[in-house]
Amino acid sequence: MAKRKKHIKDYSKRNYLSVWDSDIKFIDKIKIKIPLKLLLICNKIQEQIGNYEFSLLCKGNFDENGDFILSDDYKIVKQRVSASQIEYNQEHITELKQQGYNTVIHSHHELGLEDFSVTDDEYINKNFLCSILFVNKKFAKAIMNICIKDNLKLRVNCEIEIMFNYDEEIDTSNIEIYTLYNKDYSYLFFSDKNVNKRTQSKTKNR
Numbered sequence: 001m002a003k004r005k006k007h008i009k010d011y012s013k014r015n016y017l018s019v020w021d022s023d024i025k026f027i028d029k030i031k032i033k034i035p036l037k038l039l040l041i042c043n044k045i046q047e048q049i050g051n052y053e054f055s056l057l058c059k060g061n062f063d064e065n066g067d068f069i070l071s072d073d074y075k076i077v078k079q080r081v082s083a084s085q086i087e088y089n090q091e092h093i094t095e096l097k098q099q100g101y102n103t104v105i106h107s108h109h110e111l112g113l114e115d116f117s118v119t120d121d122e123y124i125n126k127n128f129l130c131s132i133l134f135v136n137k138k139f140a141k142a143i144m145n146i147c148i149k150d151n152l153k154l155r156v157n158c159e160i161e162i163m164f165n166y167d168e169e170i171d172t173s174n175i176e177i178y179t180l181y182n183k184d185y186s187y188l189f190f191s192d193k194n195v196n197k198r199t200q201s202k203t204k205n206r
C-alpha cells in the first residue's frame with residue numbers, strides 16, 4: 001500500500017494553466033502593400049515600350065501585423081523581352097538580389113493573361129520571396145514563397161493593397177461635414193459593405 005502512494009503524482013491545480021499565454025501573433029493571409037508610385041511607374045514603362053513584357057525588382061519587409069510592405073525603391077534589371085517572355089541578365093539580377101531586392105514585378109502588358117504562366121512559376125516566382133504580376137494597368141496577382149525548411153517553400157497567394165500615401169496636407173475647409181439622422185441613411189447606402197455599416201450604426205444607436 002505504501003509503495004503505491006509513492007507513485008501518485010501531484011495533480012493539484014497549480015500545475016495547470018487554463019490558457020497558455022503567449023505573445024505570438026497568428027495570421028491566416030498575407031497582404032502585400034504596394035506604393036502607388038510603383039503602379040504609376042509600371043504604367044509609364046508599359047506606355048513607353050508598348051505591349052511587351054518587362055520586369056523590375058523592388059524591396060519589401062514584413063511589418064508587425066504580418067503585412068508585406070514594399071518600398072518605392074526599384075531597379076529595372078537588364079533584360080531582353082518579347083511579347084511573351086523575359087530573359088534576365090544573370091549577373092545583374094544576382095547583384096540586385098544581393099543588394100536586398102527580394103521582390104519581382106513582371107508585366108503581361110495589356111494582352112496577356114491575368115495569371116502567372118507555368119514558365120513564370122518555374123523561372124521567376126521561385127527565385128524571389130515575393131512575385132507580383134502587372135497586367136492591363138493593374139497589379140493582378142501576387143504570391144509569396146515562405147520558407148518551411150531547406151529547399152522547401154510554401155507558396156501563398158496574397159492580397160494586394162495599393163498605398164495611396166500623399167504627404168502634403170490638403171485644405172479641406174470648403175467641405176462642411178454634418179451627420180444625417182439614421183432614417184436618412186437608406187438613401188445613401190447601397191453596397192453590401194455599407195449595408196453592414198448601416199446595420200452596425202443602427203445597433204449602436206439603439
Ligand SMILES: [Zn+2]
Pocket residue numbers: 106107108116117120
Ligand atoms: Zn509571366
